[in-house]
Amino acid sequence: MRELATFEERLSAWTTETMAELFSLDETAGNLGVTPTNNEKFGDYQCNAAMELARTLKTAPRQIAQDFIDKAIVPEFIEKMEIAGPGFINIFIRNAALAEYLESIEQDEHLGVPQAGEGKTVIIDYSSPNVAKPMHIGHIRSTVIGNAIDRIYRFLGYHVIADNHLGDWGTQFGLMMVGFRSFVDKHALAEAPVEELERVYVASYNKSKEDESWREEAKKELVKLQQGDEENLALWKQFIELSIEEFNIIYDRLGVKFDLYRGESFYNKQLPGIIQALEEKGLAKESDGALIVDLEEDGMPICIVRKSDGGYNYATTDLATVQSRMAEFQPERIVYVTDERQQLHFKQFFTIAGKLGMNANLVHVWFGLMRLPEATFSTREGNVIKLAQLLDDAEERALEMVKASSPEMPAEEQKELARAIGIGAIKYTDLSQNPQSLVTFTWEKALNMEGNSAPYLQYAFARISSVYDKYHVLYPETDLSDCSINIEHEIERRLAIKLGRFSAAVIAAASNYRPNILADYLYELSQIYSSFYQNVPFLKAEEGTRESRIRICRITASVLKQGLNLLGIETPDRI
């Protein structure tokens, strides 16, 4: 077992091993480990194996539990065990052991979180907006959730490659070309490039609906682009550059960094090879002029890999992308973060990748589409909320609160603080929900700064920092690391238990690709801390108790800071 194993890990190993030995069981006996209790009166961890084993052992569950307690060699970190209800084994951890564990995670730069990913590469494909379209609130989920997964995997020791798979290729560029040449407003382009590009696109799109020759023209320009026409290529590159520049402004504000910006076009050269491989393996066939892969035996509709006009599809590009990534990076897995609408597409192309023998571990992490209370938003409806606007509003709202609570603070500092708080609030709103649930966007929710929100967590952190600083002013000579942790108060104990579960929260968030598990954990931790803060004195406590509590504060601060950092949320020292 790893050095800094949690109580849960140690207990589970112990109960599983001991049960197996005492009752001569093999590994198939089911779950013999422990889980955290959800009520303190049942102890800290519970083992439910006795009920499960009752049938196979033909013994009453309480008797099994009793036998276990009587015969097992109990580790010294256990205070006591109790049998309750139908046969639960409730386990209580010794306070001294708890204190010892806290001290050990404090020494560890990863706060007890195992480096499970060492030597493994993971590619995470997220955000991936389309070129020439401004990011709106629909893009925030992929970006924020993807980035949290990115950070969490890095913290677990994985070598993460964050790849922004831009939508930089496709039929829309024909319309873009003709539209741009006819009615771009140079002034507007300089002011807000992507917004202007989008306006151009929408105008061109609308015209194409009525004007057939316009459509023809667009098609011609698209073909020219695909054939490498220099002028069109230059224009296309300009669209991309302008877009990336503007996306980066948003990414900077959100604290998101990518290792790669490889758009779909990056894989163009490989597309014919993919088609060839599909044909060679007998996977593709003609149908109505298009080339398709029949997936009926896999219970899925057919997948088009080459259109009847000879153009390639999304699926083909994605296959080429996998091939390229596998060859270049040999990732242990590739994770895609997109909205729910693409579930079928990913299932299809994962299946085809398997049939092609790509031998890649592909994961699709999907999240519910963002909706507005009135309806689904769409560019055509004109009811989109721009991401930049959302961030501005959040910062503004936070600034009002900062001004109200810290009027003496210099304006520059107020602004900086409001930025961290506003952006944090926006991110947290998305991260604290199960990604797969449907999300209805409301300003009220997005800008929430009270209760279960990022500012609540930031506030808890800031209060700790403040206490800690004050302690050092009052007792500059004391080295806290020389002072022992003593768990006395009930709320202190709850805090200690919770702190010990940080690594479990991080691991669960990673393996389920659900940052909300970590967000939940941090919120609960902050709640306990806030209660601790409000109800127990530390600076005014007696010597000894005081140092112990300040030390617990320090560990709480480390966990909060690290945890929030994994969600991409900043932790100002003052708020």
Added chain:
RNA sequence: GCCCUGAUAGCUCAGCUGGAUAGAGCAACGGACUUCUAAUCCGUAGGUCUCAGGUUCGAAUCCUGAUCAGGGCGCCA
């Protein structure tokens, strides 16, 4: 028509691989700032976990069916 999701307090949402009386926040009501930051804390109230079956010692959680809602299903990505 077929497939994928979801339905939990008035509202917004948690509830991990089945475990003990289903939890938060907001809103409501009642308390706590001469005391470590009240963006906080303490308390009250609020539930037939959509419905009907099934599996199980044990179901909000797993299975089947129904209802409602969202999404997807050959040349968009």
